[in-house]
Amino acid sequence: xxxxxxxxxxxxxxxxxxxxxxxxxxxxxxxxxxxxxxxxxxxxxxxxxxxxxxxxxxxxxxxxxxxxxxxxxxxxxxxxxxxxxxxxxxxxxxxxxxxxxxxxxxxxxxxxxxxxxxxxxxxxxxxxxxxxxxxxxxxxxxxxxxxxxxxxxxxxxxxxxxxxxxxxxxxxxxxxxxxxxxxxxxxxxxxxxxxxxxxxxxxxxxxxxx
Amino acid sequence: xxxxxxxxxxxxxxxxxxxxxxxxxxxxxxxxxxxxxxxxxxxxxxxxxxxxxxxxxxxxxxxxxxxxxxxxxxxxxxxxxxxxxxxxxxxxxxxxxxxxxxxxxxxxxxxxxxxxxxxxxxxxxxxxxxxxxxxxxxxxxxxxxxxxxxxxxxxxxxxxxxxxxxxxxxxxxxxxxxxxxxxxxxxxxxxxxxxxxxxxxxxxxxxxxxxxxxxxxxxxxxxxxxxxxxxxxxxxxxxxxxxxxxxxxxxxxxxxxxxxxxxxxxxxxxxxxxxxxxxxxxxxxxxxxxxxxxxxxxxxx
Numbered sequence: 001x002x003x004x005x006x007x008x009x010x011x012x013x014x015x016x017x018x019x020x021x022x023x024x025x026x027x028x029x030x031x032x033x034x035x036x037x038x039x040x041x042x043x044x045x046x047x048x049x050x051x052x053x054x055x056x057x058x059x060x061x062x063x064x065x066x067x068x069x070x071x072x073x074x075x076x077x078x079x080x081x082x083x084x085x086x087x088x089x090x091x092x093x094x095x096x097x098x099x100x101x102x103x104x105x106x107x108x109x110x111x112x113x114x115x116x117x118x119x120x121x122x123x124x125x126x127x128x129x130x131x132x133x134x135x136x137x138x139x140x141x142x143x144x145x146x147x148x149x150x151x152x153x154x155x156x157x158x159x160x161x162x163x164x165x166x167x168x169x170x171x172x173x174x175x176x177x178x179x180x181x182x183x184x185x186x187x188x189x190x191x192x193x194x195x196x197x198x199x200x201x202x203x204x205x206x207x208x209x210x
Numbered sequence: 211x212x213x214x215x216x217x218x219x220x221x222x223x224x225x226x227x228x229x230x231x232x233x234x235x236x237x238x239x240x241x242x243x244x245x246x247x248x249x250x251x252x253x254x255x256x257x258x259x260x261x262x263x264x265x266x267x268x269x270x271x272x273x274x275x276x277x278x279x280x281x282x283x284x285x286x287x288x289x290x291x292x293x294x295x296x297x298x299x300x301x302x303x304x305x306x307x308x309x310x311x312x313x314x315x316x317x318x319x320x321x322x323x324x325x326x327x328x329x330x331x332x333x334x335x336x337x338x339x340x341x342x343x344x345x346x347x348x349x350x351x352x353x354x355x356x357x358x359x360x361x362x363x364x365x366x367x368x369x370x371x372x373x374x375x376x377x378x379x380x381x382x383x384x385x386x387x388x389x390x391x392x393x394x395x396x397x398x399x400x401x402x403x404x405x406x407x408x409x410x411x412x413x414x415x416x417x418x419x420x421x422x423x424x425x426x427x428x429x430x431x432x433x434x435x436x437x438x439x440x441x442x443x444x445x446x447x448x449x450x451x452x453x454x455x456x457x458x459x460x461x462x463x464x465x466x467x468x469x470x471x472x473x474x475x476x477x478x479x480x481x482x483x484x485x486x487x488x489x490x491x492x493x494x495x496x497x498x499x500x501x502x503x504x505x506x507x508x509x510x511x
Contacts, residue, residue, distance in 0.1 A: 049222060077232050
C-alpha cells in the first residue's frame, strides 16, 4: 500500500503537473531523494521556522539556533546529493527534521561548550550592534532558565518534552523519531510531569496527550 | 512562584540567504576539488623538474656535474699520483675534457673545449709525470720512519667515493680507478696506505704464547695489491706462527700467500696479524713494514 502511494506520488511529481508548493512532504521527500533543488527549497521554506525555534529551545541561543538550522538543512542537502536520504515513514517531514536538528543541537552544544570555555577566559562578549538586543537577550535568558529547570530530567525525558510539549509532535511521531515504542514516550512524559509538578515550568510540560 | 513561559517563536532571519548558502555549497565543493587538482599538478610538475635535473636534463653542460662524466677523464687525471696543493687547486684542462660527449656538444661548448686527447693523451701525460713504479719501494725504504699513515693524504682511508674525480678539488685523490671496459690497459700507479686499527698483546689459543695482535687496514690503489712480506723492525720477518705449529688456516690471506681480495673501496678493512716478538718487544712500540705489490707501508705498532 505504501509502495503504491509512493509510486503515485513519484509519478505525480514526475509529470510536473503541480508546483512543489502543492505537494505534501512525502512527495517533496521523494524529490529530495533525487536531489531536486525545488523540492529541497520547498521543504526548507516550509519547515525552517519549526527547525529554527526547536533549535533555539534546545540551545537557548538565537545565533546557535541559526547555526543549527543551517547545519541541519546543509546536511540534508548534502545527503540528498549523495543519494543517501533516509526514507520518510511519516506523512510529514517535521519529525525527521527535528530528529536531525536534535542531533545537530547536541553536536553544537558540545562544540559551543569548548568555545565558551575559551571565550570565558577572554570575557563576555555581547554584540551590541544587533537590533533588539535586549529583547533577544531576555528571551535567551528566559530560555536558559527553562533549560536549567529542565535539567532535573533525564536526557530521554527532556527529548520527549521538547518534541511533544514544545514542538507539538504526536506521540507516534515522537516515538518514530526517538525509535522507541509509543508507550515509552507516554511514560517518559508522565514522569517528567511528575518531577516538574512543583517547578515554575510545570505548565510547559502539560501538553495535551494525543 | 512565577511561571516561566516559552519565548515566542520567531521567523528565521534571512532564510533566503541561508538557503542560497546551502545550495551554493556544491560549487564550494567543486572549488575544493579544483584546488586539490591544482596542488597535485604543481607537485607533479615539481617532481618532473626534479627528475629532469637529476638525470642531467637534456645535455646541458651546466647541469651536468663532473661526477657524471666518463671515467676516461678520470684516467687522464690520474697522471699525477700525489699532487701538490697548488696542483690540487689549480684547474687542469683535463677535467674539462669530455670525449664521450664531444660529438653531441654545442658549438659554444666546442669553443671552450680543451685540446683534444690526441694532443696529449692521458697515457702520455701519465708517463711524463708519474714516478716510476720501481722507485716506489726504495724511496719508501729510504725513509723508514715515515709511514703513509702520517703522510699527507688526499683523503682518509676507507672513504672512497664511487666517482673520485668529483669527490674533491681537482687534482686531488685518487689518481686512478680500475677501468672495467676499455681495450687500453690503464695506468695504475702504485700506492698503499695502512692504518693500525687495533694493537694488543694477548696469548693465542693455539699455543698459549703471547703475541702482538695487530689489526691493520690496508688500502691499495692498484687492482690487486697483495702483501709480499711483513717485517717488524729489524728483527727479521715477523711472519706469524713461524715458531709455532702452524695454524695458517686462521691467518688471513695476507699470510697464506694468496692475494688480498679487495672490497669495493679497494681496502682490506680488517687484516689481522699475529706477530711473534718476545713479550718485552711486544710491549714496546715497533715499526711494522708491510711490503705489498702496490708499495711499502710503515706502520708504528
